[in-house]
Amino acid sequence: MKTTTLARDGVPFAECVTIDWRETAERRLTKLTDAEHDLAVVRDRLDYLQSNYRLLLQQSEQRLVRIRELERELEELNAAHSRFFGDFRRRLAALRPRIKALILFAIGLILRVPLARPVVRIVLRAFPKLGDKLRARFLTSGQSE
Numbered sequence: 447m448k449t450t451t452l453a454r455d456g457v458p459f460a461e462c463v464t465i466d467w468r469e470t471a472e473r474r475l476t477k478l479t480d481a482e483h484d485l486a487v488v489r490d491r492l493d494y495l496q497s498n499y500r501l502l503l504q505q506s507e508q509r510l511v512r513i514r515e516l517e518r519e520l521e522e523l524n525a526a527h528s529r530f531f532g533d534f535r536r537r538l539a540a541l542r543p544r545i546k547a548l549i550l551f552a553i554g555l556i557l558r559v560p561l562a563r564p565v566v567r568i569v570l571r572a573f574p575k576l577g578d579k580l581r582a583r584f585l586t587s588g589q590s591e
Contacts (some may be wrong), residue, residue, distance in 0.1 A: 553570070556562045 553566055556566050
């Protein structure tokens with residue numbers, strides 16, 4: 447076993463410190479081994495985190511692509527809804543005068559049948575907006591009979 451003594455200034459030679467180099471080397475080797483192990487563990491954790499990050503990034507990109515697809519579909523549905531609703535409103539606006547004309551035409555036909563005139567008179571009095579012109583014509587012709 448090799449030992450070295452260090453003489454310090456002002457310290458007698460008998461009180462010098464003896465260093466065991468093998469023990470010091472073993473301690474340093476143990477610290478170096480621990481540091482290398484810690485470095486390996488940190489690298490493994492970093493690799494794991496990087497792979498998880500890549501996976502999460504890929505999933506996020508897929509979600510963004512799906513969101514864009516859903517937004518396009520929603521825009522298409524909104525456009526189709528707008529077209530349908532506009533067409534529905536146009537047809538509804540055109541349907542009201544047609545219904546009124548159909549009712550007036552039916553009343554005109556019924557007026558030609560003498561037995562139905564009292565019923566028509568009641569209907570026209572209940573719904574005065576069915577046609578003032580027809581109602582006036584019916585009431586004047588019905589009262590003169």
